[in-house]
Amino acid sequence: MSGIPLHGELGERARDILAGRVEPVPARDAATVVLLREGVEVYLLRRKASMAFAAGAYVFPGGSVDPRDTDHAISWAGPSPAEWGRVFRAAESTARGLVCAAVRETFEESGVLLAGPSERAVIADTTGDDWEADRLALIDRSLSFADFLARRSLVLRSDLLRPWGHWITPTVETKRFDTRFFVAALPPGQRTRDVGGEADQVAWVRPADALEQSRDGRIFLMRPTYRTLKEISVHRTVADVLATEREIVTFMPGVAEVDGEMRIVLDDDYGSGAE
Template sequence: MAGLRLPDELAERARGIIAGHVDPAPARDAATVAILRQGRPDGVQAYLLRRKATMAFAAGAYVFPGGSVDPRDTDQAVAWAGPSPAEWGRVFGADEAVARGLVCAAVRETFEESGVLLAGPGPDSVVADTTGDGWEADRLALIDRDLSFADFLAARGLVLRSDLLKPWAHWITPEIEVRRFDTRFFVAVLPDGQRTRDVGGEADQVVWQRPAEAVELADRGEIFLMPPTRQTLAELAGHDGVASVLAEEREIVTILPKVVEVGGEWRLVTG
């Protein structure tokens, strides 16, 4: 139970929460997607973004694409193919509306932050290329919230492919944090023909990285990974290809790291 040692300001906040003087911030529903591709010649590679140092949350961290659920993500007008919101709700322990929003946010945020779109003209197809000027204009309109994801799909005659997502994990930001998220993690394989690109925005660098290498870099202090990202990468590192990842049976267990006092130090532990 070594855990992570808390900096003084978070240790003080932890004392306040435990004493009842400080109320924890509510956790916002969010979705994160680990985009994977088959390594050359073997193994798995994951797409990671480095968040800008100026970001209020997880500044400088290497993360998967993702973000908060937009209220419009729960719109029943979103064209849909694959497992239903009710089925996703059973997997993640959420009601149907929340589940719809999570899956929609997962696909929308992935497109906004990587250019990868898990949607197609029909239930058995996927967009082959999203690199044109028109796609870029739509991506920026989604980021600015000038365009809803439902309207974006409808205008292009596309359906969301929920079957291209695999549920992976469920993490809730610790109560000591000022900004908190109730995040469901997904994995998805880069569709044939599509490619990621440096889309800017909240990130200042993007990279395809073998999961084991990313963990090693973090352990050496060369990059910063938050605990959920590190654990996900460590789990992915145990697979020799994307087919193995997709075949893994997952039981989604909610992880909410807790604060404990160990030897006079305040630490964050996950179990």
């Protein structure tokens, strides 16, 4: 067991949490989507250095569930919230919010929309000033995802998503997320664009290349991102990734004192080159 050293205030916070003097911050439900295109390549965003959480890290599109993401008025095609709940071992209402957040956040952070005019179709083009206005309204929460879809007569396509993983932020962090990971293929005709916001750089990259860049110190990947890229790197096509049967295992790195130093630890694969 090695792990990531915790210095200064974070190290002291870790000691306090282990001693029961401080209660961990509750983890917020969140969703993230590994967007794929043939190659196999994944879409990554670099979070701005000014961000309070994961500053400078390359991440997949995603974010917290908005309470309005659980709106039953959202038109839905594909596996039901109840089915997603069984997959992620979550309540049906939680699962509904997670899937909606996955689709909404992907649109907000990449311009890609996993929805269509019917349960068998997907929107082919999300460029244009009207789409951009809606995307910005979703980001500032002046527009709900349900109203966005209804106004455009669109159906959320939950069948375009596949479950991949489940990570919970360590208890020592002051911002914590209970995040379900999804994978999805870039829909035909759609394309990503640099949408700004929380990211200062975006890129399509092969998982193996991202892993190498992380090991060389050229980019920063958090443990969940690193591990997910490692898992996807063994697949040769997007179809192979989407066809993978996944048993969703929950990972939450722990906090422990190792040789007198407080560390974040996950027993199986720290020391593989990732942070």
